Amino acid sequence: xxxxxxxxxxxxxxxxxxxxxxxxxxxxxxxxxxxxxxxxxxxxxxxxxxxxxxxxxxxxxxxxxxxxxxxxxxxxxxxxxxxxxxxxxxxxxxxxxxxxxxxxxxxxxxxxxxxxxxxxxxxxxxxxxxxxxxxxxxxxxxxxxxxxxxxxxxxxxxxxxxxxxxxxxxxxxxxxxxxxxxxxxxxxxxxxxxxxxxxxxxxxxxxxxxxxxxxxxxxxxxxxxxxxxxxxxxxxxxxxxxxxxxxxxxxxxxx
Amino acid sequence: xxxxxxxxxxxxxxxxxxxxxxxxxxxxxxxxxxxxxxxxxxxxxxxxxxxxxxxxxxxxxxxxxxxxxxxxxxxxxxxxxxxxxxxxxxxxxxxxxxxxxxxxxxxxxxxxxxxxxxxxxxxxxxxxxxxxxxxxxxxxxxxxxxxxxxxxxxxxxxxxxxxxxxxxxxxxxxxxxxxxxxxxxxxxxxxxxxxxxxxxxxxxxxxxxxxxxxxxxxxxxxxxxxxxxxxxxxxxxxxxxxxxxxxxxxxxxxxxxxxxxxxxxxxxxxxxxxxxxxxxxxx
Ligand SMILES: Nc1ncnc2c1ncn2[C@@H]1O[C@H](COP(=O)(O)OP(=O)(O)O)[C@@H](O)[C@H]1O
Ligand SMILES: [Mg+2]
Numbered sequence: 001x002x003x004x005x006x007x008x009x010x011x012x013x014x015x016x017x018x019x020x021x022x023x024x025x026x027x028x029x030x031x032x033x034x035x036x037x038x039x040x041x042x043x044x045x046x047x048x049x050x051x052x053x054x055x056x057x058x059x060x061x062x063x064x065x066x067x068x069x070x071x072x073x074x075x076x077x078x079x080x081x082x083x084x085x086x087x088x089x090x091x092x093x094x095x096x097x098x099x100x101x102x103x104x105x106x107x108x109x110x111x112x113x114x115x116x117x118x119x120x121x122x123x124x125x126x127x128x129x130x131x132x133x134x135x136x137x138x139x140x141x142x143x144x145x146x147x148x149x150x151x152x153x154x155x156x157x158x159x160x161x162x163x164x165x166x167x168x169x170x171x172x173x174x175x176x177x178x179x180x181x182x183x184x185x186x187x188x189x190x191x192x193x194x195x196x197x198x199x200x201x202x203x204x205x206x207x208x209x210x211x212x213x214x215x216x217x218x219x220x221x222x223x224x225x226x227x228x229x230x231x232x233x234x235x236x237x238x239x240x241x242x243x244x245x246x247x248x249x250x251x252x253x254x255x
Numbered sequence: 256x257x258x259x260x261x262x263x264x265x266x267x268x269x270x271x272x273x274x275x276x277x278x279x280x281x282x283x284x285x286x287x288x289x290x291x292x293x294x295x296x297x298x299x300x301x302x303x304x305x306x307x308x309x310x311x312x313x314x315x316x317x318x319x320x321x322x323x324x325x326x327x328x329x330x331x332x333x334x335x336x337x338x339x340x341x342x343x344x345x346x347x348x349x350x351x352x353x354x355x356x357x358x359x360x361x362x363x364x365x366x367x368x369x370x371x372x373x374x375x376x377x378x379x380x381x382x383x384x385x386x387x388x389x390x391x392x393x394x395x396x397x398x399x400x401x402x403x404x405x406x407x408x409x410x411x412x413x414x415x416x417x418x419x420x421x422x423x424x425x426x427x428x429x430x431x432x433x434x435x436x437x438x439x440x441x442x443x444x445x446x447x448x449x450x451x452x453x454x455x456x457x458x459x460x461x462x463x464x465x466x467x468x469x470x471x472x473x474x475x476x477x478x479x480x481x482x483x484x485x486x487x488x489x490x491x492x493x494x495x496x497x498x499x500x501x502x503x504x505x506x507x508x509x510x511x512x513x514x515x516x517x518x519x520x521x522x523x524x525x526x527x528x529x530x531x532x533x534x535x536x537x538x
Contacts, residue, residue, distance in 0.1 A: 121366075129363035129422075132323060132356075133377045133429075134349040140380065 024216050027138055028146060035143035045148025046155075049110040053156055056109055057102060061160040064101055065167020068092055072168065073176050082178050086187030089168030094195055098161035099202035100247050103210055106153055107239035111214040114145055115235040118218025119228035127219075137219075146215050153207030154200065161199065198254045205246055210239045276301040276433060276465050277322060282331035284314075284321065291317050293489040295331070299433075304459050304466040306480035306497065308473070310511060310520050313486050315469045319435055322467075323357060324348045353381065356426030357435045362418035364410040364425070370397070371406040374425045381429065396424040400454060416447025423454060433465045434458060440472045452479055473497070473512055485511060487519075 035042070072088045121127050121141065130137045165187075172178040214235050221231035275298035282295040291314040299305045307315050320326045321333055327341045334340070335351060343351060364373050374393045378384060384392075397403040400420040410418060419439060426434065436455065440448050452475055459466045470476055476483065477497045485493040485500070485508050493500050493508040501512055510518030526532070 117367075124361060124366070125359040125363035126365055128325070129357070129359055130365075131325070132352060133380065133425075134352040135377070135380045136349075 020220070021212070021216055024219070025212060028143060028212075028215070031136065031139040031143045032147065034139050035147060038144070041140075041144040042147050042151070045145050046152045047148075049106075049114070049145075049149050050152040050155065052113060053106055053109045053152075054159070056105055057156050057160050058163050060101060060105055061098075061163035062167045062170075064097055064160075065089065065093065065164035065169075066171050068097070068164070069168040069171025069175075073172055073178070082172070082176070083182040084186055085168065085172040085178050086183035086185075087190045089172070090165055090187045090191050091195060093161045093164040093168075094191065094199040095202075096247070096251070098164060099157050099199055099206055100243060102153065102157045102160045102203070103206035103243040104240055106156060106207075107210045107214070107236050107243070110149065110152070111210050111235045111239055112232045114149065114211070114214040115218035115221070116228055116232045118142070118145070118215060119221030119223075119231045122219065122221050123223040123225070123228055142215050142219055146211050149211035149214070150204075150207045153210065154203040157199070157203035194254075198250070201254070202247065202250055205250065206243050209242050209246060213239045213242065274301065275299055276336055277467075278332075278334040279318075279322075280332050280334070282321065282328045282333060284317065284326070284328045286317075290489055292328070295486070295490055297484050297491050297494065299465065299467055300482065301465055302459075302463050303481040304455065304468060304479055306476045306483040307467060307469045307486060308471055308476065308483055308511070309486035309492075311471070314489070315486060316437055318486070319357070319437055319467075319469060323352065323355060323435070353429060354432045355435065356429070356431035356433065358419065358422050358426060358437060358439060360438045360441060361415075362410070362422040364413075364418060364421055366410050368410075369406070370402065370408050370410070370413070370421050373410065373421060374428050376425065377429045392428060393424075396427050397421075399427065399457075400424045401450070414447070416443050416450060419443075419447075419451060420454065423451075423458075427458070431464065433467065435467045435469075437469050438471075439468065440470055440475055448475065455479060471511075473514075487511070 068089050072085050076082045127137045173180045217231040217235045221227045277299035279297050282292050284292040324340045332339050375389050378389050439451050458464050483497045484491050487507045493503050507519040516522050
């Protein structure tokens, strides 16, 4: 009985949260045309979020690529087809690892920074002060950050994929002596436009989701130190779960 | 820019004749099932300094949020220059807010911008003035609060008093008709406090700006305000010149103005019987 009530409660909470995010998204989308008229604000935010995550994205991409090289080589060797390492690495990175790991890292680095920045602005009355100066904080503060993040994330995904492939190549070609020419030519021959489209779609969808969660949690943070901390944690947790759920759906649809 | 806004919104009533700029009529407000105001009436005279006083948690900040349209009363009306604030649409409300300036307790400067950019912020948002003109206005406003030399500092590098003075300069950048100060003296050293008092008086005397000062600093306010309202129990408990209120017959007003530790606002938070609780706990 108690479990039923708890389930009903959390289902209610979930519905309320989804409703809240939807309303917020509506308000945000309404301000996006006006925000697009001030590209300098957006460029500053692309720089902010991008530069913030670039080093961590590049480092992780190199290691993910290298691991993919090790495991891929080991598996392919059993079938005597190590020349296909380029294909395996590229497909794995473009379709799955690139977008997903970038999104997870982005949520942890830039998403939390975004949420805590907005939460702190809420807690220190900065957002109210902006409203009192007859400026809509949705247009001036939230929308440029959201758009900047949505632009930055696909770019970071591309960087991740490029460096990741370099990592595969480093292990496969330099270390295990896979033939360099067949590594690249097989990759070029078998990676299709569809595969790249899947990566691009995932990068864009995850970018929308992660940035929406970050600005929503930050903007609606309870205006205390504890509330800002909670908003930051929730940003990471919800972004990660949502990314993996969306990943499954997109993969299933595009198969 | 401001005048265009005022003709637009206030067309409902020719307001210039009225003595008071803000009228609060029978306002009721409750939050989370708790009643904060029950039948609040007061008026803020044009071109004067009005003090709003009262014990902590009595709803002074809430009142300011009502006046600036951040929240709506459950009953009653709030008139700003004849305009009913609580019925305005967002766009009209923003137009009205350009006639008001509000100072937050901690200054609420935008932390990712320098002092100069903070003061320039409302100008950049609302006007297309050329850069050189913006520069001149910003430097003039900073000079008025004595912080022209701090223009390139970031908010984190400022003391509490400097923070509030920059916030005042930022508010002044768009030449508001009303300045609302929420607890401007709290947590300041005597020198900074003196500076803020001087600025409040100057803005009022030199520029004729209607000022509302929320504070519980009886001493500072007695030399500053023209009229004072003491708010307690969801209503105005006393109104008038602060010096004349000292001998007020109401107990709560007496307790507040003379700083008595016990009275209608009890020293003890409501609790169960002391003896019984001690005995019960030891069992
Ligand atoms: N959003 C809110 N939710 C719940 N209670 C609130 C809220 N805002 C204000 N209050 C309550 O209203 C009362 C008045 O608050 P406030 O206006 O900040 O008092 P003051 O500024 O006079 O110290 C306080 O007791 C506070 O707990
Ligand atoms: Mg207060």
